Amino acid sequence: MLIKKPADILPSEITPQRLFERRREFISRSGTGLLAGAALWHGLPSSARATTKLQTAPSALSTTEPLSDRDAVTGYNNFYEFGTDKADPARNAHKMALRPWTVSVEGMVGKPRRFDIDELLRVAPLEERIYRLRCVEAWSMVVPWVGFPLAALLKQVEPLGSAKYVEFVTHYDPRIMIRDVIDWPYTEGLRLDEALHPLTLLAVGVYGETLPGQNGAPLRLVVPWKYGFKSAKSIVTIRLTDKEPATAWNKFAPSEYGFYSNVNPEVRHPRWSQATERRIGELRKRPTQMFNGYAEQVASLYQGMDLKKFY
Ligand SMILES: Nc1nc2c(c(=O)[nH]1)N[C@H]1C(S)=C(S)[C@@H](COP(=O)(O)O)O[C@H]1N2
């Protein structure tokens, strides 16, 4: 998000424009880069890493592309609450306590309910879904998420006919998270039909284990045809509403980040092209695909909409 010139610069040089000063501060205090983050993460005692194995079944909805390196997936993250450098989340997210954790599913539903996270893990059988994650910063990864369709959870609370959108609110604790940058908590939103689409996943794990904090433990969203920032991490509230929810990056820079945020090589970010991307671990650029390669499954959701206007 927010960076100046993706794809032709090193990831460690990627700098959110308005965060430049702050990031310099972070770097001088902590050293930088993917390797530092990954090494640190894997060097942590297992109590700090705190991931456990999950029982999963493979999904027919997975891509067959080669997986990105696990150290990249767990060491190169955007989770601004824990710092603005890609290595910061792996270093800091263990401060977040993952139990007890409740997720309130509320708003325009017949049966609002607070779920304990361990109940949520049993809402539906866990699947391994290998999806591309394409960041608006023009890098991408192929990630073996573990989770279940958001639709399975929404069905349990019985959305009312008047509900049109779903808002996601994430955990915010100023004692362990940064206080400036954006207006916390991080929020995101989907139209109800997007939320009910079978590709829309609530992820509870990655690489066959529960999520590490930096990937959004214990529960995060993954919407594979949208830019990575739609994947709200460490969700505490899921609220059905009849109004388009405000989203964190749209509030931060409305001309740069819209509500829809569909991966679209034809719509530029105002400051750089979205036509290509660099897969983490590769040097070459590859063309970005419409809806991140999921056009066949999701294009019909946007029939008749001008996607340059609804970006
Ligand atoms: N709460 C929260 N969720 C977040 C973010 C964040 O800063 N805070 N960053 C988003 C962005 S920009 C991306 S690209 C993905 C990154 O997910 P990953 O680190 O698991 O690859 O998380 C998204 N979810």
Ligand SMILES: [Mo]
């Ligand atoms: Mo992102």
